[in-house]
Amino acid sequence: xxxxKVCGIxxxxxxxxxxEAGVDAIGLNFVDGTPRALDLETARAISAAVAxxxxxxxxxxxxxxxxxxxxxxxxxxxxxxxxxDESPDYVGKLPFPVIKVLAAQDGVEExxxxxxxxxxxxxxxxxxxxxxxxxxxxxxxxxSRGRRVWIAGGLAADNVEDAARSALPxxxxxxxxxxxxxxxxxxxxxxxxxxxxxxxxxxxxxxDPRGYFGIFGGRYVPETLVPATEQLTxxxxxxxxxxxxxxxxAAERKEYVGRPTPLYFARRISEDxxxxxYFKRDELAHTGAxxxxxxxGQALIAKRMGKTRIIxxxxxxxxxxxxxxxxxRYGLQCEVFMGEEDTRRQALNVFRMELLGAKVHxxxxxxxxxxxxxxxxxxxxxxxxxxxxxxIGSAAxxxxxxxxxxxxxxxxxxxxxxxxLAAEGRLPDYLYACVGxxxxxxxxxxxxxxxxxxxxxGVEAAxxxxxxxxxxxxxxxxxxxxxxxxxxxxLQDDSGQVFPAHSISAGLxxxxxxxxxxLYKDSGRAIYSAATDDEALDAFVYLSQKEGIIPAFEPSHxxxxxxKRAADYGEDTLVIVNLCGRGDKDVAEARLLLEKxx
Ligand SMILES: Cc1ncc(COP(=O)(O)O)c(C=O)c1O
Numbered sequence: 001x002x003x004x005k006v007c008g009i010x011x012x013x014x015x016x017x018x019x020e021a022g023v024d025a026i027g028l029n030f031v032d033g034t035p036r037a038l039d040l041e042t043a044r045a046i047s048a049a050v051a052x053x054x055x056x057x058x059x060x061x062x063x064x065x066x067x068x069x070x071x072x073x074x075x076x077x078x079x080x081x082x083x084x085d086e087s088p089d090y091v092g093k094l095p096f097p098v099i100k101v102l103a104a105q106d107g108v109e110e111x112x113x114x115x116x117x118x119x120x121x122x123x124x125x126x127x128x129x130x131x132x133x134x135x136x137x138x139x140x141x142x143x144s145r146g147r148r149v150w151i152a153g154g155l156a157a158d159n160v161e162d163a164a165r166s167a168l169p170x171x172x173x174x175x176x177x178x179x180x181x182x183x184x185x186x187x188x189x190x191x192x193x194x195x196x197x198x199x200x201x202x203x204x205x206x207x208d209p210r211g212y213f214g215i216f217g218g219r220y221v222p223e224t225l226v227p228a229t230e231q232l233t234x235x236x237x238x239x240x241x242x243x244x245x246x247x248x249x250a251a252e253r254k255e256y257v258g259r260p261t262p263l264y265f266a267r268r269i270s271e272d273x274x275x276x277x278y279f280k281r282d283e284l285a286h287t288g289a290x291x292x293x294x295x296x297g298q299a300l301i302a303k304r305m306g307k308t309r310i311i312x313x314x315x316x317x318x319x320x321x322x323x324x325x326x327x328x329r330y331g332l333q334c335e336v337f338m339g340e341e342d343t344r345r346q347a348l349n350v351f352r353m354e355l356l357g358a359k360v361h362x363x364x365x366x367x368x369x370x371x372x373x374x375x376x377x378x379x380x381x382x383x384x385x386x387x388x389x390x391x392i393g394s395a396a397x398x399x400x401x402x403x404x405x406x407x408x409x410x411x412x413x414x415x416x417x418x419x420x421l422a423a424e425g426r427l428p429d430y431l432y433a434c435v436g437x438x439x440x441x442x443x444x445x446x447x448x449x450x451x452x453x454x455x456x457x458g459v460e461a462a463x464x465x466x467x468x469x470x471x472x473x474x475x476x477x478x479x480x481x482x483x484x485x486x487x488x489x490x491l492q493d494d495s496g497q498v499f500p501a502h503s504i505s506a507g508l509x510x511x512x513x514x515x516x517x518x519l520y521k522d523s524g525r526a527i528y529s530a531a532t533d534d535e536a537l538d539a540f541v542y543l544s545q546k547e548g549i550i551p552a553f554e555p556s557h558x559x560x561x562x563x564k565r566a567a568d569y570g571e572d573t574l575v576i577v578n579l580c581g582r583g584d585k586d587v588a589e590a591r592l593l594l595e596k597x598x
């Protein structure tokens with residue numbers, strides 16, 4: 001839940017009322033000469049009245065370290081909030097939890113990096129105290145660097161919901177707009193503010209600590225895998241809050257992966273479809289697909305956990321190639337499980353993985369595709385848990401993978417959001433992405449979760465057509481069940497037997513899907529539909545010839561769906577399609593299929 005702080009408390013009764021309203025923290029001001037500054041006696045009385053019931057934050061501005069330390073001791077403060085030009089050295093001298101306040105100006109990201117381990121509070125760009133609101137979404141660029149961010153300045157009941165939904169902060173802070181007179185808090189205003197801030201279910205809260213997205217997700221694994229998933233959960237929870245991990249990842253994304261990838265305006269397709277179409281060019285990331293975003297991130301986690309052997313499952317081979325690449329980069333042993341059918345469809349990727357030093361196991365059980373490869377990888381993990389890290393390639397599988405993979409792929413949407421704002425000055429109307437396990441789609445969608453006007457369309461594989469039953473569209477035509485360690489929509493019969501999936505595209509050929517998409521489907525936050533093999537093949541040719549970009553079969557499904565829906569859009573409708581993979585791996589198969597059509 002979003003933390004709520006009410007600042008500038010000057011009276012015991014206001015502090016008590018704030019506690020009753022459910023605040024998480026109160027702020028006591030020690031900046032001499034300002035209207036809400038407290039004398040020692042009043043501060044002690046307020047602090048004593050709420051001790052143990054809320055976090056007591058002392059607010060300072062360029063005060064000598066000794067004075068801060070003295071007041072923390074004498075008043076009884078839990079946290080110190082710094083509003084001045086206090087340097088990182090100064091912060092280092094304070095043996096208390098610190099929140100550093102920064103103005104939301106250009107360059108705030110670099111400034112924040114100078115205070116790596118503490119909470120940050122972003123205030124109005126002019127420095128705060130004015131009670132005016134500002135563009136709270138600025139907090140997101142810091143959050144995407146792994147920082148815990150509070151927002152402050154101009155907040156009250158009338159805007160806290162919107163601000164919290166769009167900025168998704170760790171906490172919100174308000175003061176002057178909750179007052180009936182300077183220094184006097186209005187009880188009703190405080191109550192409303194707290195209730196509305198707490199009512200915003202932050203995407204940060206999902207999944208819950210046990211890995212559930214509503215009823216979906218969780219950790220349905222055999223006992224032998226419980227310690228491994230728990231160890232990974234603990235490790236990731238710590239790294240998630242560790243800025244040094246995100247800094248290392250940011251450097252790798254820039255130097256090695258080639259991020260940010262461009263957001264490209266597709267002029268000829270826009271003219272043809274009659275709306276404004278942008279492609280997020282993740283096919284230009286190293287190895288030719290979005291899978292590298294996740295592989296690099298998890299390989300870094302594995303390294304930090306001291307694991308030396310990496311296993312992975314792969315469908316199209318893109319995730320296998322990305323994993324083999326990351327392992328080569330960090331000197332880790334790599335073994336990849338791939339359905340035998342997929343080793344045939346994606347022979348070139350098998351060679352790539354081997355060239356990169358990985359061992360590829362062709363899985364001959366079941367339908368010999370991704371589902372069977374994943375089952376085999378889980379079996380291997382259970383046997384070799386001590387030295388082995390299982391690097392799952394999609395936002396599926398047992399907790400914490402759906403969360404972990406989403407966080408690592410969210411860079412797609414974070415970049416796209418900034419890029420579309422820079423290019424068009426507004427957010428898009430539609431996001432399109434193909435959905436296999438769901439990682440590229442959730443990576444694009446998630447950073448727009450709070451932007452209510454942005455509609456999301458996830459496109460599954462309708463294979464030979466939904467009526468024929470040979471497809472890979474669990475969100476469109478499946479029902480909830482458990483597969484590969486989590487509860488999600490699945491292709492299954494009445495007795496829970498999983499159907500074999502089918503798609504032209506090996507990367508979408510999976511009977512399950514990630515749990516967060518299952519929740520988005522049920523809540524209506526995203527719409528899911530499906531494109532057939534034939535429609536995808538047409539789109540593959542279409543993008544090649546209209547824009548000179550040969551897409552992978554997977555995103556061809558998203559383009560196919562856009563072509564179907566674009567008739568309803570106007571010329572100002574703004575669309576972003578995630579071009580999550582390039583088509584090199586598919587040209588041989590496309591050639592055979594196109595020849596058959598002649
Ligand atoms: C290029 C490409 N796009 C999409 C996918 C589907 O996976 P996800 O739904 O996890 O993005 C794959 C899977 O291999 C892929 O290679």
